[in-house]
Amino acid sequence: MTNADVSTGDLARAGFADRFGRSPLGVWSAPGRVNLIGEHTDYNEGFVFPFAIDRRTVVALGERSDRAIRVASTFAPESVEIAIDDLTPGAVDGWAAYPLGVVWALGASGADLASVRGVDLFIDSDVPVGAGLSSSAAIECAVALALDEHWALGLDRPALASVGQLAENRVVGAPTGIMDQSASLLGEADAGVFLDCRSRDAEVVDLGFAAAGLSVLVIDTHVSHEHATGGYAARRASCEAGAAALGVPSLRDVDPGDLPRAAELLDDETFRRVRHVVTENRRVLDTVRSLREHGPASIGALLEASHASMRDDFEISVPELDLAVATAVDAGAVGARMTGGGFGGAAIALVADDLVETTSGAVRAAFAAAGFREPTIFTVAPSQGARRDG
Known part of the structure; x- marks a missing residue:
């Protein structure tokens, strides 16, 4: 873990404690991505070749006693709260649509959320917003991984990528493909993710950048x-x-x-x-x-x-x-x-x-x-x- 990862994780923990008045149960993170090549091919069922980067979004999670989801972050002053059962496309907008959209998309994808308790989420990130590095997918994937583990849903990473895409398409309203979430969930050090967007088959391919200087x-x-x-x-x-x-x-x-x-x-x-x-x-x-x-x-x-x-x-x-x-x-x-x-x-x-x-x-x-x-x-x-x- 790099120093940047540590500081970002610490900020998420501190932000959670400051905003919600208790310590989180855990911290999860997901990276932004650079697409090395393959632009606008993903939603055309083609090929893409992105890699995860060393800029990450971190989510700190704590359980609630009710069925509400509350989200807060370092990049927005307000907290947003909504009951799980009230989450539908159109029910939330702005930055909160990304994490809350994941909750809706988990249920829409078949996960059984009927008996889960709500959570508080605090999000911090050093992925630049608006730079084409997929800060949105980093939020979605960090939240999806955290909720999958906390709620013991048992979804694999390709399934979580699909959840993130569904959240972005239906709740955020952006008609993006599967590339960003796949890179964020499947990336490895000094390697790219060669993804067939039709079959969803993914292969990790060595890039060799470090060895080549x-x-x-x-x-x-x-x-x-x-x-x-x-x-x-x-x-x-x-x-x-x-x-x-x-x-x-x-x-x-x-x-x-x-x-x-x-x-x-x-x-x-x-x-x-x-x-x-x-x-x-x-x-x-x-x-x-x-x-x-x-x-x-x-x-x-x-x-x-x-x-x-x-x-x-x-x-x-x-x-x-x-x-x-x-x-x-x-x-x-x-x-x-x-x-x-x-x-x-x-x-x-x-x-x-x-x-x-x-x-x-x-x-x-x-x-x-x-x-x-x-x-x-x-x-x-x-x-x-x-x-x-x-």
Whole structure:
């Protein structure tokens, strides 16, 4: 456990005691994630390749004598309380929808909550919000793991990932796929989670970044995005329309060789959305193969091609992300791309350890010259997934 993990866990314990007047029964945590490659492929039943990061959300839990759930956190002044039996989609909103949505989703997924007692939950996190690092899934997975153990529900980690996704889709209202929760629950140190989003089969694949002397640099542009509205939902609708027009269950079933036919059948915008998903699925497979055969220094061109596809075909990048990627590559990064749902958030760059400071300085200077807000730049390491911390 790192010092950051300890301090975050201590903050959650102290926050619980301060807010609720007693000590918690236990503390659980779950990480955010970086998606190395495979963007907007998850809800198209395709392939993704994320990894869990060393930024975590911690939940401290204490039992109640009634059937109410009360949640509080370091990032919101108010506590929110609701009876388990009153939890429905639409009953809560704001930040509390993430942890409370998990409670509803557990019941909706078939867990027997009829006899469980309520709990108080206090949440702390050092996963940046709005940076495309899935702070939302970190909350959902930490809460799901805590409740599964405390209530002795006996769910495995793929089932808990599905619970988190259901909470995000139905209670939060964000039409996301299964990737974020899977990475947060299944991640391991210096490894990625190669996930088939159709079968839900997951394979842990060594990344080899540490042995190769490579760091993952996160460049948070501070351009905020909101998955539950606007562009994300529109992109998902375009993908569904493209699959329907091509007569396939999902874009997973379209091969790169089918793209000329797709170009004839679809309008230009829908075709470009389809082309991104189809070629991104291929890039995920090629990245996993390249890592196994040639190591992490071989994947730079695939990362850059992914960014170009998101910029030009899926149109989810922004000028700040494009500048971050181009500047990092010019400064010597192995490769770089935007990560996350898009319309803001963060870019990642795979950088030699001895070039981290140089690359960071180059990006800051480029942002200043462009008149953009100064980015927050930090490194992350592929890390262990959700766990009990005490």
